[in-house]
Amino acid sequence: MRITAINDIIVPIRSEIRNAYISFAEMTASAVAIHSDVVRNGKPVVGYGFNSNGRYAQSGILRDRMIPRLKNARPEALLNEAGDNFDPTRAWQVMMTNEKPGGHGERSVAVGTLDMALWDLVAKIEDKPLCRLLADRYRSGKADAEAYVYAAGGYYYPGKEITGLVEEMRGYLDLGYSTVKIKIGGASLADDLKRIEAVLNLIGPDKQLAVDANGRFGLRAALDYAEALNAYPLKWYEEPCDPLDFEILKEVAAVSTNPVATGENLFSLPDSLNLIRYGGLVRERDFLQMDPALSYGLVEYLRILEMLKEHDWSARRCIPHGGHQMALHVAAGLGLHGNESYPGVFQPFGGFADDTPIQNGKVRLPDAPGIGIECKKNLYAIFREL
Secondary structure: OOEEEEEEEEEEOOOOOEOOOOEOOOOEEEEEEEEEEEEEOOEEEEEEEEOOOOOOOOHHHHHHHHHHHHHHOOHHHHEOOOOOOEOHHHHHHHHOOOOOOOOOOOHHHHHHHHHHHHHHHHHHHOOOEHHHHHHHHHOOOOOOOEEEEEEEOOOEOOOOOHHHHHHHHHHHHHHOOOEEEEEOOOOOHHHHHHHHHHHHHHHOOOOEEEEEOOOOEOHHHHHHHHHHHOOOOOOOEEOOEOOOOHHHHHHHHHHOOOOEEEOOOOOOHHHHHHHHHHOOOOOOOOEEOOOOOOOOHHHHHHHHHHHHHHOOOOHHHEOOOOOOHHHHHHHHHHOOOOEEEOOOOOOOOOOOOOOOOOEOOEEEOOOOOEOOHHHOHHHHHHHHOO
16 A cells, blocks of 8 residues: 655645735645555545645645655555554654754644645545544544534725625625634724624624634734623624734733634744643633644644643634634544534635535535545546646
């Protein structure tokens, strides 16, 4: 059993939108395919992976370091002890050979991209959906049949005023979502409050709104927003400050009566541990958004979950960033709070299988082996090229 080829491409996911910090006008992503000599239904099994939005394609790190290490490894170095499947943990160790600790900004994304493809490959070889494989291995076989998802959007579009924002949110509600998220911090506080009030008026008391500042604020602005947002019943106030400024985060968490959410830009176990130690978050109230596809993959994410357990945090407080099928399987298989969704942006990577509608804010997982990329037509078209 061995890897026969690894291919990667750069995929543009450009969009004329912005959050409080960046524009997505030049955004790209990496997509990879790991080919094996294992045959199922008359065809070699191939695992597919990609990186979550917000981080650019990782072609340099992939092609110069990570892919060559996997291709040059002894075949048995990538297998489990039984020798009947690949082992993502051993593959992770191969990819991280001669890599110093620290510096988790971009290398972690490259590893996470390949890690996704490896888990897709492993689940396909076992002929199981990834959520079922994860539940069998790590949760005594108990997988959630469906997962809570929320619709992330509400970006700042050029020329798109509050009327356009409300129409966008109405579209998500019509799709079956019960929670929506919009951006803040890219306008004045007064204007952002108008946006919030307009959406709250639309969704009514039986639905929820989350807001996301994308790490934009310093201390004073972060606190000003927290105090102003306390007047509204929000699902959460997300990333009020730089992801690594735990001192500001601690002050915000102390002032906010709304839940605080953060973690999507923390890409390692050590950074996640420091968040828990020093961020001032409340384990019964707040949410953790670490993204397996950006943070060295599911191998590292499992370590993060174990660390959280040791600090008395429930996995149900975790709701990964990413908005794609990999995070959805992780959420259902490992019993997380739920998963982000991008029904309107970052296509073809955002969203889930074509035949799995959102109902009452939840989505069922497909029965297809692996992640189910083949069940999303516009996404599978990318991987057919690989």
